[in-house]
Amino acid sequence: MDAAQLARALGSEASARYLVPAERHQAETVVERSRFLCTLSRVQTVTDAQRFTRDVQQQHSDATHHCWAYVVGAPGTTSRIGMSDDGEPHGTAGRPMLTVLLHSDVGEIAAVVTRWYGGTKLGTGGLARAYSGAVQAALATLPTNWRVESVPLQVAVDYNVVTPVQQLFAAMDVDITNETYAEQAVYDVLVARDQEASFRTQLADLTRGQALVTP
Secondary structure (H helix, E strand, O other), X not given: OOHHHHXXXXXXXXXXXXXXXXXXXXXXXXXXXXXXXEEEEEOXXXXXXXXXXXXXXXXXXXXXXXXXXXEOOXXXXXXXXXXXXXXXXXXXXXXXXXHHHHOOOEOOEEEEEEEXXXXXXXXXXXXXXXXXXXXHHHHHOOOEEEEEOEEEEEEEEOHHHHHHHXXXXXXXXXXXXEEEEOOOEEEEEEEEHHHHHHHHHHHHHHOOOOOEEEO
């Protein structure tokens, strides 16, 4: 199972754990001598998306068009989306690009497709295929990371269970942000939201219900 299939398999857990771009990434395609350079980046707010779009426009100020689309949030969510045809015929660039992003299994993502006109008109259908194809080509080689929504918890345990508790932290990829040792061992941790219930259950079993877990 590849990363995209795993993201789909998570189902209801998708809002807590999903793929995001690991870095800014580019791929270029050529259609009838027109160059289409797609730049992808992670964006966590609408302001991020707007800033990214302006940055690409400034980098390639000699281009004919800078069409863009973004999805802020989990893959497929439409509460914070945007798109622009930037002078291309209506519906031939921004909308096809957005459709690709919404079905990509990658969240928090923006795409700018920069076009240098090659002298041949592509028609509305050809433009839509060129812009969507440029985004698909960039997505095919996009490095990604998992974005995991975490819950901060404080865990207090007796010293006789410190070793197995620390092993549980490691097994569940729990991030320890602080630890203190006084009457008890106390850990401030970050637990993946989709793993919280399992973590609490395993911790209770491991410590025979003696662990104190608080937000």
